[in-house]
Structures are given as C-alpha cells and as structure tokens.
Amino acid sequence: MAAGVVHAVTEACTQGSLLQCTCDDSVRDVATDGEWEWGGCGDDVSFGYRKSREFMDVVKRRRRSDIRSKLLLHNNEAGRLAIVKHMRMVCKCHGLSGSCALKTCWKKMPHFHDVGARLKARFDGATQVTISNDGVSLMPVGGRTIKPVGLTDIVYSGVSPDYCVPNRQKGSLGTRGRECDPKSFGIGGCGLLCCQRGYATRRVKRFENCRCKFHWCCEVVCDTCVSVHTVHTCL
Template identity: 65%
Template sequence: MRIQGVLVCLYFYLMFPTNIIGLWWAVGSPLVMDPNSICRKTRRLAGKQRAICRKEPEIVEEVAKGAKIALLECQYQFRYRRWNCTTAKRSISKILRRDIRESSFVYAVTAAGVVFAVTEACSTGHLLQCTCKNNIRDIATDGEWEWGGCGDNVEFGYQKSREFMDARKRKKRRGDVTTLIRLHNNEAGRLAVTRHMRKECKCHGLSGSCTLKTCWRKMPRFRHVGDRLKGKFDGSAKVISSNDGKHLLPEGDTIKPPTKEDLVYSQESPNFCKRSKRWGSLGTRGRECDPTSMGVGGCDLLCCGRGYSKTEVTVRENCKCQFRWCCDVICETCVSVRTVYRCS
C-alpha cells in the first residue's frame, strides 16, 4: 500500500507539481494505479495528456509502471547516499520542488522508465497501437550478419514519454528556468535509453552452426540506464537561463556547456546530514553504514562526522535445504549473528 501511494505521489508531482499536497490523500489508495482513476483524479491535464487518457488509457498504465521502475532504480542508485531516494512523502515532495541535482536524477530516470515500460509493452504485444521494430534492414551490416527478427520499437516509447512527461511543462511561459531544466532532464533520461540500444543476435544453421546470423535492436537493461544516469548525476552541470530565456547556459564561463545527455540543475543541494522540513531532508541518524569504506556509504561520510554505534543482530534463515521426492524441500533454520553499524 505504501509503495503505491508513493508512486502516485511521484507521478502526480512530476505531472502537476503545484498541486501535489492536495492530491496526496485523494489518491492514496491502490485504485490510483488504474489508468482510468489517474485520469479522473486530476482536472489539470494538458491537451496531450487529456487525449492519451481519453483514447489510450493503456498508455497511462504503462506510465505508472515506468514510474515504479524508476523509483526502484532511484533507490538502488542512491542506497548509500545521504539522500537515499526515500519514499517518505515529506522528503520526496520537497526535493522535487527544487532544481537540485537529486531532483534532476528523479526527473530523468522517470522519463527513462516511461520509455522503457511503453517500449517493452509494444514488444510483448500488450499495446495494440504499436508493434516491435522490424524495418531497419536498410542499415548497413558488416557482412557477417543481417537484420531480422523483431526489435524494440523505442521510437514509440520515446514519443509517448515525451507527450506525457513534457506536456504540462511545455505550456509554461518562456524564460522559466525551472521549465527549461526539467524539460532538459526529461530528455536526458529518454536519450539514456534511445541512444544506447544494444544488438542482439541469433544463429541459424545445421547442428548449431552459425552459417546465418540475424540481429535486432534491444533496449539497454534498465540497470545500465540507471548506472548511466547516475554517472551523469555525478557530473551534472549548474546552469542559468540565457538572456532571451530560451536556452540554458553553464553558470561559469570556464565550464563546458552541457550536452543533451547531461543532467543540469540551478540550486545547490543541502548536505542532508540533519533533518530539515524546509529541504525535505530526513537526516542520516540511524542509517546503516560501513566503517571499512572510505567512500559513499562509509560511516565517516554518511554519518557526517557524528560517529556511529555498533550492535549485534541475530539473523535466522533457511539453510542446508534438501529436495525430497516428491515434492518437498526440507530446510533447517540457521542462526547467525551480524554486526550492524548505524549513524549516531
């Protein structure tokens, strides 16, 4: 129940950031994952979003799946950081209100998640309005293989992600640096999928030989997308709006202008060491850390110099499992003691 509520909070904030608090309790039930409920709960849909809700409700279902994929990936990528992509409403809603590095990643990975979910639904036949991709035979090969099979129709996933994720923000006035930043990060997330397609092949021939090999294009694994966006987060650029309000420029003259695949932000992040209602920081007190690590996740950095405590935790788990015909698995219960370090 909790994870579904958080997903809808994330979804509605990304779509309609000015109205998230009022929507939180209204949509905090499992029913909101139904596309019809999502479309019915908000009256602030932009034209493209309204058209998709009316004509393609199954697309909205894939948008919700994409948000779930994105949230899980965010939590994986930030699991050792001071802000760990927590599902607490009082944190993520405040984070997404600001144009900081952490929000740039959330917007980008969510746009990527929507591309991924919609494209995957095309390839598996769950969406009637699209199919897999099989019209790239005119692209040159090295002569040892040829295009064939049925690749991922990532162009369709890109299109729907752009229509749904960018629709509201494209109606904002020109010169709004927040709009420019969020549109840029949305696009960076989509490009992390579309520009890094992989080739997958299958051999054909007698007795397992590979006299003929056909290949098709597949999306990168989403963990690889998350890794790529996390790298962009680590090297993200601080930007300002150009004088005409149409472009983003690096804040410093010596900084290289960001590419379309880079993440950008305009506000410095807090250190997230202490609890702060203003910033949505929950602090790191009580977080588990690794005293042997000198990097992110190590007790020195994660605990912000406050020190840490050591406790012994009893762990019970199945072990020495045996299969007995037919059809039982019999296991013993093993007890072990694990040392846990937590920030003070």
Template identity: 60%
Template sequence: MTVRLSRIQLALFFILLCPVNIIGLWWAVGSPLVMDPNSICRKAKRLAGKQAELCQTQPEIVSEVAKGARLGVRECQYQFRYRRWNCTSHNKYFGKILQQDIRETAFVYAITAAGVTHAVTQACSMGDLLQCGCEATRNRAPPRPPSSSSSGDGVKWEWGGCGDDVEFGYEKSKQFMDAKRRRGKSDIRTLIDLHNNEAGRLAVKLYMRTECKCHGLSGSCTLRTCWKKMPHFREVGDRLLERFNGASKVMGGNDGKTLIPVGQNIKPPDKQDLIYSDESPDFCLANRKTGSLGTRGRMCNSTAMDISGCDLLCCERGYREETVVFEENCLCRFHWCCVVQCKKCLVRKELSLCH
C-alpha cells in the same frame, strides 16, 4: 512502495504541485490508484493537453507510463541507497525535493523519463499494446558483423526477430513527461526540466545493443539474424548516476530561452548531461522545508571510506553498534521432484547506525 494518502492530502498535494509533469505523475503513481489508469486520468483534472489526450484515447499506455515511473523511482532508490538523500518515497518529503532545482531533482526527472521510455517500449515488444509491436526494420541498413568474427565470407546478415521499438517508447515518454508548463517566471525551470527529461530518454535510446542468432546445419552460421534491444535498466541507472556526479550548474540567459553554465572555462552541457540551478542541502538533519529526512538511524559501513562510510553518511555525528538477530532460510536441499526444503537459522549481525 505504495504511499497511502487521504483524499484531502491528495487534493492539497496536487494543487500545490501543478502544473503537472513528473510531480503530477508521482502523485498518481504514489497513490493506490496506480493500477487503474482510468482513475488516474479522472483524478488528475489538471493534466495538460497531450497527457489528457493519452488518458482519453490510450489508457493502456497510461498504465505503462505509471509502471515506468515506478521503475524509475525504484532505480533511483537503488542508485542512491548509500547517499544522504536516498530517494525516499515519503510523499511529503519527496514532493519538497521535486519543488527544488537541485541535482537530486535532475536525476529523478531523468530516471523517471527513462523508466517510462523503457516500460512502454518493453510493452510493445511483449505484445501488450495494440498501438505498437516489434521494431520495423524494412528500410534499415544490414547489420555489421561483430569485430570478433573470424570471417564474414559466406555469412548472410539480416534484421529479424523482435527488435525493441524504442522510437515509440521515446515519443510516448516525451508526450506525457514534457507537457508544456506555463511560461513566465518558470521559464528557466521549464528548460531545465525538459533538458533532464531528454537526458533520461537518451540514456535508453542512444545505447541500444545488437543481438544476433546464428542459423545453419550442425552449428554452422550460414545466416545470422539480428535485432535491436534496449539496454538493461540497471545500465541506464548507472549511466545516469555518472551524469549526476558530473552534473552542470546553469543559469538562465538574458533572452529567457537559453541556459548558461555557471563558472569559468566550463563547456556547455550536452543533451546527455544533467543540469541544475540551485545547490543541494546537505541532507544531514531532518528538514521538511527542504525535503530532507536526515541520516539519523541510517545504516552505514564503519570501514568504508566512500559515501557509504559512517563518517560521511552520519555527517561526522558518530555512530553506534547494534546487534540484530533475524531468521533466514538455511541448509536448503532439493528433493526429487520438485521441492526445495530449508531449515530456519538464527543469524546474528552487527550493524552500524548513525547518531
């Protein structure tokens, strides 16, 4: 997924898309510098104060931030794989999308902020960062027994194991992703971006699950040790996609500090909702100005009636059938010990491709 840009392209891309927030982060993540957080920090001269502080004092966290951004973009590509805009990582088009204030941009901001939260928290639990570790549970109330438990009599409950310190990941995501932007004409856009960042982080933080392990002789459960774990990131993506589908259109209030839902009898969006201010293009045809690659040549499902169906994905332009022959492993057998040997089989597949 690495996007290789020339030095001139990198410079132009960065200048056009400052001040840095998720766009600047994408510039760093999408370049070959991603594996070297020190290089990211050296090249990103316009990083805001909090970001620059992280670069100078905690470069290993910047590395996890970059991993989290990649995690978010990969999840975006999975969730949007059947949509007209499929979260393409093409640098010229992706940058154009992020300059707009549409629903797709709201999802990118949210899923990337969630990815950073998830990656940093995971690194803490794995012992990859010196600044954090397992969640502190000293002052936490004891866990409640699950509702399916037949009897809680005689069973002791306590926190233990290595719970995920989501508060640390949340704070580092906020520190890097919410670097303040210039006030003035961008006030409304800033409020929207910060709101969607927070919605992404909350999709991780508010859905921590409790995992427990029983201890005792002969399978008995005289003691149950429990800890908090983050939701799987696919669950986070699914949850944010639901918010995308129900995203609220907003406009700025007269005070320049509030956002008002557009339309009558519409409730104000809560902190977990995604918001936007401009309507999305239809993404049917290629258009560099809007960041649309179009859907020509995209695979579609000729029998489906949903967004993956050829009628919707191909924008009613029609589609063609094409036969593709490819090679894959088949007739695999396990040989003791410990080798799996497979034959190569030619597989013929019928594809539907948009005109």
C-alpha cells in the same frame, strides 16, 4: 521516469500488447556486410520515445521560460537518450550444426538496470546551470571554465540544503545517530554520512526468532536466539 516510459511502452510494442505499434522493421533498409541480415522482432524505440515526450513533457504547454520547466524538459530528454543512444544489436545464428553461416540480427533496448546505472552516474556528476543571456538555452554556473551542457547530462539549478544538521524547514533530521558502515566509501559510509564528525562504535544484543517449525494445525513455534552485533553510529 522519462526513461521508464520509453522502456515500458517499447517493450509492450515488442510483446504485441498495444494495438498502435509492433516490432520495428525500419532498420532493414540499412545495408549489411552480407554475413548477416536484418530480421527478428526489433524494439520500436522511436514509438516509445514519442509517447514518452507526449506523456512527460506536458510542461511545454505551460510556461517554458522559467528555469524549472527548462530543467525538467532537459532531464526528461536525457533520460530518453539513455535508452535511444544505447540500443544494442542482438543476433541469432543459422546453419547446420550451429555453424552460424548466416546471422539474423535486430535492435534491442539496453537492460533497464544498465539504464538506471548510467543515469545514476550522470546524476552523481550533475551540472549546476542557469539560463543564458538569450533566455532560451542553459549554461553551467561558473562560466566558460565549465564544459558546456550536453544533451545527455543531468542538470540542476539550486544548491542542495545541508542535510548534515537538523533543519525543520527543509524536513531534514540531520545524520546524528544514523547507523553507518566504516568500510564503505558510498553514501552509507561513515566518512560521508557522518559529515566528518566521526562515529561511535558499540556492541548490541539482538533477539530474533530462529529455528521456527510449523505444527499441524496451525501454529508456528520459534526459539529465541541472541546475537551480538557491532553497530556504528554518527556522532
């Protein structure tokens, strides 16, 4: 969410949808190599970053000492940095017949799909942490053998419940009877989703509408087609 706020606000600035901001021209003070120059309408990510902090980090006005608040603040910042630290340079060529004798360049945010993929990878490798002895910083559970927590890491404190078995208190229905894909190594694969219990395979018939035609006026008439599918379900 923190990354989403940065991206949405910054994009609105670039498009001129907000009165408080516009394009970013601060980087034009940075020297270039002479083969290109700053120009265009760069993304003012610093404005989006500030607004994301104001909107998302409201926990700072409440309790900052409890670990839940610290995790929230840390992960919010990790989300924002997934954009700020991966700004890309976009250039446009100038010159006769596209000779690109001179390029005009500006900074753009990464595509939000790439931001999501980056955060998903960090989520999959999240670090379990606790509050250190100083009562301020976060330290990984496991002591010095675990690498220190970085600003861009995703962190958590509690161990996830076992969702493999039913647990009414946690709202888990378990995974028995869930459809799975035996060829997948992801979360929908039978090896992971079935929690090493194995899976059953059966053939099922499905009745679906097909060869639908619109008749004037106003009716849609369809045939009923029967197809046979192989279904795998967790034991």
